Amino acid sequence: MASQLPAYKQKFLEAATSGGVLKFGSFELKSKRISPYFFNAGLFHTARLAGAIADAFARTIIQAQREQGLEFDVVFGPAYKGIPLASAITIKLGEIEPSNLDRVSYSFDRKEAKDHGEGGNIVGAPLKGKKVLIVDDVITAGTAKREAIDKIRKEGGIVAGIVVALDRMEKLPAADGDDSKPGPSAIGELRKEYGIPIFAILTLDDIIAGMKTFASEEEIQRTEAYRAKYKATD
Numbered sequence: 001m002a003s004q005l006p007a008y009k010q011k012f013l014e015a016a017t018s019g020g021v022l023k024f025g026s027f028e029l030k031s032k033r034i035s036p037y038f039f040n041a042g043l044f045h046t047a048r049l050a051g052a053i054a055d056a057f058a059r060t061i062i063q064a065q066r067e068q069g070l071e072f073d074v075v076f077g078p079a080y081k082g083i084p085l086a087s088a089i090t091i092k093l094g095e096i097e098p099s100n101l102d103r104v105s106y107s108f109d110r111k112e113a114k115d116h117g118e119g120g121n122i123v124g125a126p127l128k129g130k131k132v133l134i135v136d137d138v139i140t141a142g143t144a145k146r147e148a149i150d151k152i153r154k155e156g157g158i159v160a161g162i163v164v165a166l167d168r169m170e171k172l173p174a175a176d177g178d179d180s181k182p183g184p185s186a187i188g189e190l191r192k193e194y195g196i197p198i199f200a201i202l203t204l205d206d207i208i209a210g211m212k213t214f215a216s217e218e219e220i221q222r223t224e225a226y227r228a229k230y231k232a233t234d
């Protein structure tokens, strides 16, 4: 239930709801699935909402450091929505734990390489030899995270883990295109394949539990039906 979430996650869910970040309707995803809900992290654009998402990420990251030994030098945000996240989270980490975390840098990629000036693909901290933590808004099929991992490795970085605002808890797209069959989760396969830890502030289950207080019965039913259709087996 949403009321059983830790206070900082509950606060984040309330910020997402009050900021209109969580939308209901019909949305085509990067994976081409048609979803009745959409988490638009681009709407965390006011000082208050940008602070709220950065705070929730920073607390999740610090908890993962304390409890699971997560170690990193650079916070990397994949273009585009990961870019403001990486810079805001880095500032927040330095504010919350200056003695330990004001040494952390941020970095992000360009969707298209720049061929003049400093050139290249990466803006911010160089990644060579660094432990790199990927931060992003949402994980659905994991495609964007695989692309980010490839880019970081190509630059000589070591991927330390991934933190997302929302795990949609979806199965990997089926190789034969038949999404009606059960399948493993995008997040679980990434963990196994790359041997990295992955953390999410919220999951679809948290959102559905929270929806009882702010969404219509029809929106809840459509979101539950989508979860039943695409939820991973693990």
Ligand SMILES: O=P(O)(O)OC[C@H]1O[C@H](OP(=O)(O)OP(=O)(O)O)[C@H](O)[C@@H]1O
Binding pocket: 030, 031, 078, 079, 080, 081, 082, 136, 137, 138, 139, 140, 141, 142, 143, 144, 145, 186
């Ligand atoms: O788990 P996946 O199936 O990869 O999908 C989720 C990703 O797709 C979107 O990014 P997109 O590449 O559309 O870029 P944007 O940040 O420019 O919106 C979204 O911001 C997530 O990062």
Ligand SMILES: O=C(O)c1cc(=O)[nH]c(=O)[nH]1
Binding pocket: 028, 029, 030, 031, 037, 038, 039, 040, 041, 137, 138, 139, 140, 141
């Ligand atoms: O899978 C996606 O493309 C996606 C889902 C979502 O909820 N939000 C988003 O920005 N992208």
